[in-house]
Amino acid sequence: MSPRTLYDKLWDRHVVRDNGDGTALLYIDRHLIHEVTSPQAFEGLRLANRQPWSVGANLATPDHNVPTTDRSHGITDPVSRLQVDTLDQNCQTYHITEFAMADPRQGIVHVIGPEQGATLPGMTVVCGDSHTSTHGAFGALAFGIGTSEVEHVLATQTLGQQKSKSMLISVDGKAPAGVTAKDIVLAVIGRIGTAGGTGYAIEFGGEAIRDLSMEGRMTLCNMAIEAGARAGMVAVDDKTIDYVKGRPFAPQGALWEQAVADWQDLHSDADAVFDKVVHLDATTLQPQVTWGTSPEMVVGVNQTVPTPESFPEPVRQEGARAALKYMGLEGGMPICEIKLDKIFIGSCTNSRIEDLRAAAAVVKGHKVAGNITLAMVVPGSGLVKQQAEAEGLDKIFLEAGFEWREPGCSMCLAMNADRLEPGERCASTSNRNFEGRQGQGGRTHLVSPAMAAAAAIAGHFVDIRELSS
Amino acid sequence: MEKFETLTVIVAPLDRSNVDTDAIIPKQFLKSIKRTGFGPNLFDEWRYLDHGEPGKDNSQRPLNPDFVLNQPRYQGAQILLARENFGCGSSREHAPWALLDYGFRVIIAPSYADIFYNNCFKNGILPIVLDAETVDRLFRAVEAQEGYQLTVDLEQQQIRTPDGEVIPFEIDAYRKQRLLEGLDDIGLTLQHADEIRAYEEQQQRQRPWLFDQ
Numbered sequence: 001m002s003p004r005t006l007y008d009k010l011w012d013r014h015v016v017r018d019n020g021d022g023t024a025l026l027y028i029d030r031h032l033i034h035e036v037t038s039p040q041a042f043e044g045l046r047l048a049n050r051q052p053w054s055v056g057a058n059l060a061t062p063d064h065n066v067p068t069t070d071r072s073h074g075i076t077d078p079v080s081r082l083q084v085d086t087l088d089q090n091c092q093t094y095h096i097t098e099f100a101m102a103d104p105r106q107g108i109v110h111v112i113g114p115e116q117g118a119t120l121p122g123m124t125v126v127c128g129d130s131h132t133s134t135h136g137a138f139g140a141l142a143f144g145i146g147t148s149e150v151e152h153v154l155a156t157q158t159l160g161q162q163k164s165k166s167m168l169i170s171v172d173g174k175a176p177a178g179v180t181a182k183d184i185v186l187a188v189i190g191r192i193g194t195a196g197g198t199g200y201a202i203e204f205g206g207e208a209i210r211d212l213s214m215e216g217r218m219t220l221c222n223m224a225i226e227a228g229a230r231a232g233m234v235a236v237d238d239k240t241i242d243y244v245k246g247r248p249f250a251p252q253g254a255l256w257e258q259a260v261a262d263w264q265d266l267h268s269d270a271d272a273v274f275d276k277v278v279h280l281d282a283t284t285l286q287p288q289v290t291w292g293t294s295p296e297m298v299v300g301v302n303q304t305v306p307t308p309e310s311f312p313e314p315v316r317q318e319g320a321r322a323a324l325k326y327m328g329l330e331g332g333m334p335i336c337e338i339k340l341d342k343i344f345i346g347s348c349t350n351s352r353i354e355d356l357r358a359a360a361a362v363v364k365g366h367k368v369a370g371n372i373t374l375a376m377v378v379p380g381s382g383l384v385k386q387q388a389e390a391e392g393l394d395k396i397f398l399e400a401g402f403e404w405r406e407p408g409c410s411m412c413l414a415m416n417a418d419r420l421e422p423g424e425r426c427a428s429t430s431n432r433n434f435e436g437r438q439g440q441g442g443r444t445h446l447v448s449p450a451m452a453a454a455a456a457i458a459g460h461f462v463d464i465r466e467l468s469s
Numbered sequence: 470m471e472k473f474e475t476l477t478v479i480v481a482p483l484d485r486s487n488v489d490t491d492a493i494i495p496k497q498f499l500k501s502i503k504r505t506g507f508g509p510n511l512f513d514e515w516r517y518l519d520h521g522e523p524g525k526d527n528s529q530r531p532l533n534p535d536f537v538l539n540q541p542r543y544q545g546a547q548i549l550l551a552r553e554n555f556g557c558g559s560s561r562e563h564a565p566w567a568l569l570d571y572g573f574r575v576i577i578a579p580s581y582a583d584i585f586y587n588n589c590f591k592n593g594i595l596p597i598v599l600d601a602e603t604v605d606r607l608f609r610a611v612e613a614q615e616g617y618q619l620t621v622d623l624e625q626q627q628i629r630t631p632d633g634e635v636i637p638f639e640i641d642a643y644r645k646q647r648l649l650e651g652l653d654d655i656g657l658t659l660q661h662a663d664e665i666r667a668y669e670e671q672q673q674r675q676r677p678w679l680f681d682q
Binding site: 016017019021023025027029036037039040043048050053054056064065077079080082083086120122123128129130132144145146147148149151152155156157158160162194195198199228230251255256258259262294315319322413414415432434435436437440 | 485486487489491492495496497499500501502503504514520523524552553554557558559560561562565580581582583584587588591592641642643654655658659661662664665668669672676677678679680681
């Protein structure tokens, strides 16, 4: 057999029917479900009198709408409540495993999949959410789908797919201290642009990627979609297998041994050919901060906000002008002089235990600056929250003046009560800085957890590498 | 799904690149559990001067007179002319639902985000890709002439302009057929149920842990 990429191997493993024209019917091993993109799919199933094809392949949790404050009285917003209740009812009707709001295992769907071992190497993982690319960190083929496809997966356990082109993004050399997975992926998006990966499945490789922990790899793959690629992935290695071992949904005993043997092949062959290869030098990277309204509008923390004239193409100049106006910034301003109003540490990108540890390490012994009106930490799941509390991280945050919340998507997209007011400026560990994403008129700067924490303490952006030295 | 038939309709130009699905339909409207009713909130933050919420009477809200869809000359438009990377961001199918509910059946742009592109076909919307130069030319033509209409003929894979120019476009044969016939994907896939079962049996032998749940 000719050498294959990891993507080729994952694709080949799941072909139910090859249509011979670059499209195929692919089998879906794992389907994750949340409350926003599933109600219309279940309704479609019901109207057509269909049943889920494989009930056990599904795992559900409410995350987008859930309050992150006291939940003892349920959800106040009736519209949000109806959507969460609808998920509960659908899961009951069809016997789908759900970690409901009161369950300690509830959390952001892309945090709980890996946490439970429901995401395994070699799987196809889909969810009605674009950040499903997260699960590619496990050497899985994982991508976001729309609601019609959610219904299709429920009814048939398959999806008709067009095979993507393949792209290798090799991040070479060691990343300097203070440069995290978030900074690497923001730098990648800055390089190739938000449409740079459109039509591609991206494999991340190179020393700086191999050096990342599994949680770092999840952060990285999570944002593949912000580069336009539906799927991002990293080859399986010992870290992958160690992470999965012993998790509730992971295979045990003899099946575990058999699975581990099967996963050894989940990497690109040495001489596999990619449609496109991009190299990035990790050794020169800085912590990254976005300045505009698209994740590709990003610079190093020691740089200045670019001027529109610094872009060669008229379309990008115009984009930069509109972004600066929306963001209330001037070209030429040093990033470190940007003052903030709110701090958000959370989201499917950066709400896992290592993220909270990194932020707490910066915060410890300090107070949130006077100009920060709200600094909040939203753990990615109930279990992450428990773990953080066991380590005393909640106390570090609370003593510094942060709020310590219940798990959910929260202010990443502001579907619940957590949001920015018009004109407010936020350092956020989330994934999108689109206009209005965190609340109408809100201004988002995407950063790593340590950078967000440092900004909370200083009241403006600071280079975390200077704090540690 | 409604069959796609040849249209000759008004074109509305949305001259912005990277229009994301948050802009197409802001998140507060994603709380609906229905597929319809999103049209009045399409491009909500650009279209209205106040902040929209589900349940608000949209007919009473102040319109942004500068936003293209609010201009009288573009009322009734069923083709949206857009710039590159249209529909980027979230996977929400509410974006094509909102476009469809508003009345758009065709989008013309140089490029689309993958998930959005896919979602359009599931809802009877035809997203046409044309090169940036042609799109640019169409923008100028639309803006120059009030009431500018284009004919979109999916069968022939052609756009026809008022002055008789024919602009061909590419589309995957399978998707074209589905749009023309208004076919249900799930029904088509279930015709292969035996193949799905055969695949599962083979996997069950080779990778039993995938079914041990």
